[in-house]
Amino acid sequence: PFRIAVFASGSGSNFQAIVDAVQAGKLDVEVGLLVCDRPGAKVAERAAAAGVETFAFRPKEYASKEAYESEIVKRMQEQRIDLVVLAGYMRIISDTLLQPYEGRIVNIHPSLLPSFPGLDAIGQALAHGVKVTGVTVHFVDGGMDTGPIIAQRAVEVAEGDTADTLADKIHPVEHELYPSVIRAIREGRVALSGDGRRVGWR
Ligand code: GAR
Numbered sequence: 332p333f334r335i336a337v338f339a340s341g342s343g344s345n346f347q348a349i350v351d352a353v354q355a356g357k358l359d360v361e362v363g364l365l366v367c368d369r370p371g372a373k374v375a376e377r378a379a380a381a382g383v384e385t386f387a388f389r390p391k392e393y394a395s396k397e398a399y400e401s402e403i404v405k406r407m408q409e410q411r412i413d414l415v416v417l418a419g420y421m422r423i424i425s426d427t428l429l430q431p432y433e434g435r436i437v438n439i440h441p442s443l444l445p446s447f448p449g450l451d452a453i454g455q456a457l458a459h460g461v462k463v464t465g466v467t468v469h470f471v472d473g474g475m476d477t478g479p480i481i482a483q484r485a486v487e488v489a490e491g492d493t494a495d496t497l498a499d500k501i502h503p504v505e506h507e508l509y510p511s512v513i514r515a516i517r518e519g520r521v522a523l524s525g526d527g528r529r530v531g532w533r
Contacts, residue, residue: 338420343374345418348506448476
């Protein structure tokens, strides 16, 4: 089996889309672990309902980022995780986690990167007045929403869109795109170039 860990901090609608794709037989992976840095977040309820083991922790209760990331690595090794899927986990990943999972961590972000990295990408796009924004899935490196781009989808911004109405257009695109990219990785159809900077599809 090909086992994934999903990292999420909030609502977990992307976590749900992945679990639903697995349960529908459209994605041949096992969701082995939810890692959640905000105990009590809605995503933890979703994991409980789906029977997915959860590691929920408060970063402040650890001496350092290295300390909690080491704990995460330990849990992922116990669960034999093959791929790390960040889905609304709003923290930079450091070397403690990057090194053991090099080239095996992906993230989804609600903009056409490299535009609007970081917090509130949807608000940033509106504030900038762009007419097209979208969704990006990329491999994770040590930066904030940086790393080789795997797939992108465009979403048009309409006159009068608010953060809520634009989010309502972006989220369904995420929910379709992320499971399909995970499937492609699982099937070996996504590969990093030799220099590790670009993604090729076959
Ligand atoms: C998603 O829109 C995801 O793209 C975004 O957080 C949201 C989580 O929603 N991630 C980032 O902004 C990463 N910088 P969800 O909890 O409902 O899946």
